[in-house]
Amino acid sequence: xxxxxxxxxxxxxxxxxxxxxxxxxxxxxxxxxxxxxxxxxxxxxxxxxxxxxxxxxxxxxxxxxxxxxxxxxxxxxxxxxxxxxxxxxxxxxxxxxxxxxxxxxxxxxxxxxxxxxxxxxxxxxxxxxxxxxxxxxxxxxxxxxxxxxxxxxxxxxxxxxxxxxxxxxxxxxxxxxxxxxxxxxxxxxxxxxxxxxxxxxxxxxxxxxxxxxxxxxxxxxxxxxxxxxxxxxxxxxxxxxxxxxxxxxxxxxxxxxxxxxxxxxxxxxxxxxxxxxxxxx
Amino acid sequence: xxxxxxxxxxxxxxxxxxxxxxxxxxxxxxxxxxxxxxxxxxxxxxxxxxxxxxxxxxxxxxxxxxxxxxxxxxxxxxxxxxxxxxxxxxxxxxxxxxxxxxxxxxxxxxxxxxxxxxxxxxxxxxxxxxxxxxxxxxxxxxxxxxxxxxxxxxxxxxxxxxxxxxxxxxxxxxxxxxxxxxxxxxxxxxxxxxxxxxxxxxxxxxxxxxxxxxxxxxxxxxxxxxxxxxxxxxxxxxxxxxxxxxxxxxxxxxxxxxxxxxxxxxxxxxxxxxxxxxxxx
Numbered sequence: 001x002x003x004x005x006x007x008x009x010x011x012x013x014x015x016x017x018x019x020x021x022x023x024x025x026x027x028x029x030x031x032x033x034x035x036x037x038x039x040x041x042x043x044x045x046x047x048x049x050x051x052x053x054x055x056x057x058x059x060x061x062x063x064x065x066x067x068x069x070x071x072x073x074x075x076x077x078x079x080x081x082x083x084x085x086x087x088x089x090x091x092x093x094x095x096x097x098x099x100x101x102x103x104x105x106x107x108x109x110x111x112x113x114x115x116x117x118x119x120x121x122x123x124x125x126x127x128x129x130x131x132x133x134x135x136x137x138x139x140x141x142x143x144x145x146x147x148x149x150x151x152x153x154x155x156x157x158x159x160x161x162x163x164x165x166x167x168x169x170x171x172x173x174x175x176x177x178x179x180x181x182x183x184x185x186x187x188x189x190x191x192x193x194x195x196x197x198x199x200x201x202x203x204x205x206x207x208x209x210x211x212x213x214x215x216x217x218x219x220x221x222x223x224x225x226x227x228x229x230x231x232x233x234x235x236x237x238x239x240x241x242x243x244x245x246x247x248x249x250x251x252x253x254x255x256x257x258x259x260x261x262x263x264x265x266x267x268x269x270x271x272x273x274x275x276x277x278x279x280x281x
Numbered sequence: 282x283x284x285x286x287x288x289x290x291x292x293x294x295x296x297x298x299x300x301x302x303x304x305x306x307x308x309x310x311x312x313x314x315x316x317x318x319x320x321x322x323x324x325x326x327x328x329x330x331x332x333x334x335x336x337x338x339x340x341x342x343x344x345x346x347x348x349x350x351x352x353x354x355x356x357x358x359x360x361x362x363x364x365x366x367x368x369x370x371x372x373x374x375x376x377x378x379x380x381x382x383x384x385x386x387x388x389x390x391x392x393x394x395x396x397x398x399x400x401x402x403x404x405x406x407x408x409x410x411x412x413x414x415x416x417x418x419x420x421x422x423x424x425x426x427x428x429x430x431x432x433x434x435x436x437x438x439x440x441x442x443x444x445x446x447x448x449x450x451x452x453x454x455x456x457x458x459x460x461x462x463x464x465x466x467x468x469x470x471x472x473x474x475x476x477x478x479x480x481x482x483x484x485x486x487x488x489x490x491x492x493x494x495x496x497x498x499x500x501x502x503x504x505x506x507x508x509x510x511x512x513x514x515x516x517x518x519x520x521x522x523x524x525x526x527x528x529x530x531x532x533x534x535x536x537x538x539x540x541x542x543x544x545x546x547x548x549x550x551x552x553x554x555x556x557x558x559x560x561x562x
């Protein structure tokens with residue numbers, strides 16, 4: 001969009017192939033995409049499509065098979081396997097000159113705490129990424145006041161380590177924390193989406209509240225969200241992370257699956273532009 | 282929803298039985314439902330479904346096919362209405378439903394005016410309701426400046442009588458008069474819905490405009506409506522009263538009709554949460 005680039009996260013489980021989707025997103029008007037990495041072969045095809053249609057990649061999401069519960073595990077073999085996957089992923093990021101890799105910081109509701117031993121695999125992947133010019137953006141999920149903070153503190157002097165703000169996660173997992181205020185000076189990437197907040201009247205946090213609705217379909221005040229974003233580090237690209245069908249037990253996204261991918265991502269694009277227009281004022 | 286409960290009115294004209302609809306609403310996340318009471322339905326099945334699934338029965342809508350007859354000098358006609366209300370209150374007592382919503386009037390002709398007979402009938406209705414532990418919520422319908430006004434004045438010192446605010450009626454029947462401002466201190470129930478106001482350029486009021494659209498699908502400014510609601514008596518539950526079907530020869534609600542009941546009430550829930558989020562700020 002004029003004066004502000006917009007992007008959308010894309011997964012690998014659509015009715016059409018991700019490379020095909022990328023071409024359509026370029027036609028729709030997105031300046032960038034933020035794909036997920038599953039494996040080398042799949043990612044090569046994605047990057048081929050990216051290069052063919054000359055769209056940017058603003059970030060790539062680390063594989064969920066190397067998620068934080070595995071990386072922080074007490075079991076050495078589990079950690080080694082997750083780390084191996086993560087390093088393969090980062091090698092691809094380096095090979096294809098991806099500027100930012102998004103990595104989940106923590107994703108459980110529990111009472112565990114980070115340990116010095118637990119940081120070891122992260123030290124390794126951060127070191128590798130930094131040497132190869134790949135930024136790592138740690139994303140907020142559950143317990144950011146512990147794990148996200150610990151990771152950002154540990155690498156506070158590393159300009160290639162920063163924060164990926166997921167607006168939806170903030171709303172439904174940590175509604176009383178202002179993560180943009182805390183970490184916005186290190187903002188490297190955005191996962192913008194909406195949801196209905198915490199559904200339980202007693203305040204119980206549930207994973208199924210993470211709806212990834214289009215901005216405007218949920219309860220977020222987008223004037224306020226944009227105000228908060230503008231107070232954080234400037235973003236060349238605003239990226240939306242919307243889901244077509246995130247939870248089988250919830251229907252709030254039902255209409256996303258009823259329309260074609262073109263129409264769906266066009267609606268995502270429209271939302272992105274509306275936010276971008278507010279952002280650049 | 283966290284910090285603010287949301288409810289929905291449910292009717293008896295769905296493609297599936299109302300008890301099933303009640304359970305769907307609970308599964309979706311509503312904390313309360315408000316069913317319609319009629320003499321020819323199995324109200325026990327509805328109430329039992331609510332109790333089984335653990336959803337609150339916030340209120341019932343008393344029969345409203347001929348509410349104006351209570352003002353009729355013909356005893357047979359008025360007694361029929363009074364007796365229906367009493368039977369409704371008996372069920373409210375049986376199933377511990379605290380509020381019964383009653384239409385003070387129906388009809389747009391400028392005559393008649395309230396009658397002594399009608400007041401006597403309402404005295405009896407209010408007395409019986411009180412005996413059964415039920416609060417009567419008089420709803421703003423047509424000619425609210427005459428009939429609602431008269432009843433609210435007559436029972437102004439009676440704690441078992443309150444006000445049900447129907448936003449849609451306020452907009453299309455009451456010409457957007459500030460009925461909530463007038464009776465908000467006695468607010469005990471809400472029928473929140475939207476419409477397109479008065480469609481005729483010359484301002485002719487008509488029932489064809491009472492669309493009961495989902496909030497945000499009509500012309501109401503919901504920031505303003507929530508501001509008004511917050512100036513009224515606090516509501517533990519915000520209740521929506523929406524219609525799936527369009528008025529005769531109109532199509533504004535057509536988009537809702539092909540949805541499954543789960544999808545339709547999920548969309549209702551989303552809108553309810555959006556309002557609740559504003560209300561609870």
